[in-house]
Amino acid sequence: MGTTHADGTYxxxxxxxxxxxxxxxxxxxxxxxxxxxxxxWSTQQWKNLxxxxxxxxxxxxxLHPRLGSDTTSYYSRRTSGHFDVGRGYNFDNGGSKILIYEPAGGPANGNVYxxxxxxxxxxxxRKANLANGSQKNIAY
Known part of the structure; x- marks a missing residue:
């Protein structure tokens, strides 16, 4: 996909x-x-999507987020831009959760799995995707 360490993927x-x-x-x-x-986009527009x-x-x-402890609860290491996949949701009984596939892994005992x-x-x-500099976009 044309990814390099310096340039990433468009x-x-x-x-x-x-x-x-x-x-x-x-x-x-x-x-x-x-x-x-x-x-x-509002939070409701994210839910509707x-x-x-x-x-x-x-x-x-x-998804096209910038990950870090200030934008997510599941990935504490900082990224300048990233790709995750929204794979599900739980909006039952007032829930407000999006299920995510994180292909790069996450921290586990100091390692990445x-x-x-x-x-x-x-x-x-929403916050993580809006934090991605000028790249405030997703694909669907």
Whole structure:
């Protein structure tokens, strides 16, 4: 995907790969993924996206957060920009949790282990994605 240690990966490239290698872009699922600005989104708009994308279209959300202890409850190391996958939600009984796939892993006894399935509040997921400098966008 053109990732280098210095340059990272452009979200548009990731979106293109999602469209090339999955079937979520067919008419029975989510349709073709695009990159969307989330700069002005409210917490309710985040909830609505997850309800539609995961609850109706059965397709995940490509998140683009800046992770750290100030933006998430599941990853304490600082990233300048990152990619996580929104894979589910729990809004039952007033719940406000988004389920996340973290491909880089998370801290465990000072080490990093791969593939973490985490959850965080909608407000933290929103905050982490808005904290990503000028890259306030996600793909769905």
């Amino acid at each position: 979200i548009g490239t990731l979106k293109d790969k999602i469209n090339s290698y999955t079937t979520w872009d067919d008419s029975a699922h989510a349709g073709t993924y695009g990159v969307h600005s989330i700069e002005s 997850f309800l539609a994308q995961l609850g109706v279209a059965n397709a995940p959300v490509q 791969p593939r973490v399935y985490a959850e965080d509040t909608v407000s933290n997921v």
